[in-house]
Amino acid sequence: MGVLDRLGLRRPGPPPCSASGQFQIAGVTVINPMHGRRAGATIEISGGSITGISDAQTPLPSGFAGCFALPGLVDMHVHLPPDNALKLTQGAALLYLRHGVTSVRDAGDLDGTAVAAARRSSRQGVYPVPRVISCGPFVGAGKATFKNTILLADASAAAADAAARRVKADGASFMKFYEGLTEPMIRSLEGACAKHDLRMMGHVPRGMTYEDARIAEVQHFFGVPEPATLERDTLVNRSCDWHAVDERRMDAIVDATLKYGIANTPTIVTNQKMLCYRDFEATRRQPEMSKVPPFYLDVVWHPERGRPGNRMQRDYLDRQVAPAIAKKQQLAKRLFDAGAQLYLGTDVAQPFVIPGASLIEEMTLFIDAGIRVEQVWQLATRDAGDRLGIRGLGRIEPDAPADILLFRRDPTQTIGNLSSLEAVVTAGKLYRITDLDRALRSSQAYFASPLIKPLARRGAERALARAFGGAGA
Numbered sequence: 336m337g338v339l340d341r342l343g344l345r346r347p348g349p350p351p352c353s354a355s356g357q358f359q360i361a362g363v364t365v366i367n368p369m370h371g372r373r374a375g376a377t378i379e380i381s382g383g384s385i386t387g388i389s390d391a392q393t394p395l396p397s398g399f400a401g402c403f404a405l406p407g408l409v410d411m412h413v414h415l416p417p418d419n420a421l422k423l424t425q426g427a428a429l430l431y432l433r434h435g436v437t438s439v440r441d442a443g444d445l446d447g448t449a450v451a452a453a454r455r456s457s458r459q460g461v462y463p464v465p466r467v468i469s470c471g472p473f474v475g476a477g478k479a480t481f482k483n484t485i486l487l488a489d490a491s492a493a494a495a496d497a498a499a500r501r502v503k504a505d506g507a508s509f510m511k512f513y514e515g516l517t518e519p520m521i522r523s524l525e526g527a528c529a530k531h532d533l534r535m536m537g538h539v540p541r542g543m544t545y546e547d548a549r550i551a552e553v554q555h556f557f558g559v560p561e562p563a564t565l566e567r568d569t570l571v572n573r574s575c576d577w578h579a580v581d582e583r584r585m586d587a588i589v590d591a592t593l594k595y596g597i598a599n600t601p602t603i604v605t606n607q608k609m610l611c612y613r614d615f616e617a618t619r620r621q622p623e624m625s626k627v628p629p630f631y632l633d634v635v636w637h638p639e640r641g642r643p644g645n646r647m648q649r650d651y652l653d654r655q656v657a658p659a660i661a662k663k664q665q666l667a668k669r670l671f672d673a674g675a676q677l678y679l680g681t682d683v684a685q686p687f688v689i690p691g692a693s694l695i696e697e698m699t700l701f702i703d704a705g706i707r708v709e710q711v712w713q714l715a716t717r718d719a720g721d722r723l724g725i726r727g728l729g730r731i732e733p734d735a736p737a738d739i740l741l742f743r744r745d746p747t748q749t750i751g752n753l754s755s756l757e758a759v760v761t762a763g764k765l766y767r768i769t770d771l772d773r774a775l776r777s778s779q780a781y782f783a784s785p786l787i788k789p790l791a792r793r794g795a796e797r798a799l800a801r802a803f804g805g806a807g808a
């Protein structure tokens with residue numbers, strides 16, 4: 336990057352941190368969604384953790400008096416950007432934090448560099464990044480979609496054990512079940528995950544139903560439409576061809592979910608964003624889309640230049656995708672009412688799914704489905720934290736990680752109040768939204784600059800080719 340330095344095109348610096356180490360947030364209402372609220376409280380923070388919550392008034396005036404303090408949000412399904420010369424980790428991290436997402440679960444490291452880059456940035460402590468919980472490489476069989484996939488040769492316990500060891504060695508706490516797995520392979524992997532203390536989540540693989548696969552935490556509601564009903568056998572069709580999913584099928588899914596204790600991360604926002612292909616040029620002009628570097632729209636999400644799955648016809652979007660969104664909301668509500676566990680994830684990296692902003696859209700889809708705002712908050716904080724197995728994550732209580740959002744208006748009353756976010760505490764460091772916004776604008780300007788824009792575009796083309804290994808999807 337020596338040339339860029341000489342041209343004065345320095346990469347934007349990190350946002351200023353307003354408080355770290357030991358500090359207090361005084362005069363706030365602490366809300367643990369569905370688990371109580373405490374007005375006039377002072378939160379004590381030290382070394383990245385919450386050390387106490389008291390009624391003590393500090394002698395120091397607090398800029399946050401009167402604010403509402405909630406636990407940081409968790410996105411349960413993202414794909415962090417690959418690590419390359421563009422250093423995309425930092426920009427994505429800024430977007431997550433700016434929208435209140437302080438933890439993400441990486442649901443499969445696309446090229447094997449993404450999670451390590453985020454962890455490195457976190458260790459260095461210069462640029463803030465959300466807490467990263469990972470699945471490591473994908474685990475599948477047959478032909479790999481992504482290069483970074485462990486392929487099982489057979490359903491033996493030895494093969495499953497070797498896969499679990501590799502996932503564990505990658506620093507992951509989950510295993511991502513992916514395409515090509517057979518039912519005997521899934522059962523073997525379950526045994527290996529139990530042995531190696533790995534939690535499980537993933538796709539119901541191609542050709543299998545939800546109830547035959549019995550994946551512990553199903554992503555994208557895959558397997559809900561029965562394979563024989565699909566228009567074509569592709570990932571997009573398995574996500575969207577819900578025309579045959581009727582009341583009877585939904586009842587069967589609810590029954591199987593309760594019977595086998597299955598959890599679901601539906602990622603409905605992914606389908607909602609597919610509708611942007613109705614008018615790609617109009618989407619491109621949305622202010623929201625300027626939050627990501629231009630190469631996403633120029634290459635990665637482009638209908639012709641990106642993945643083959645991006646070529647979505649208007650007719651298909653109207654016939655399948657739009658009604659599937661409504662049915663998925665209906666199924667989510669049914670599952671919720673039946674007492675089944677749901678999580679909120681977005682599948683960031685999919686077209687037009689913006690880090691951070693998309694989790695708020697997913698929350699809104701759950702609320703529109705009929706689940707109350709505060710209940711959705713609980714799913715996206717406490718329930719997610721419990722699932723990730725990090726003590727206290729998703730709660731504001733002593734010994735919990737200091738991941739705290741400060742709102743001027745109560746965001747459990749109406750989701751619109753999320754726009755009143757004033758500051759984010761991530762791993763015990765406080766950032767003001769005005770500072771995060773300024774850093775984001777610098778990052779946008781950098782990627783849109785005449786010199787960086789074409790370089791970034793070429794880098795994206797190469798990264799795309801690397802991640803998919805020319806296989807497409």
Ligand SMILES: [Zn+2]
Pocket residue numbers: 412413414442443682
């Ligand atoms: Zn995904």
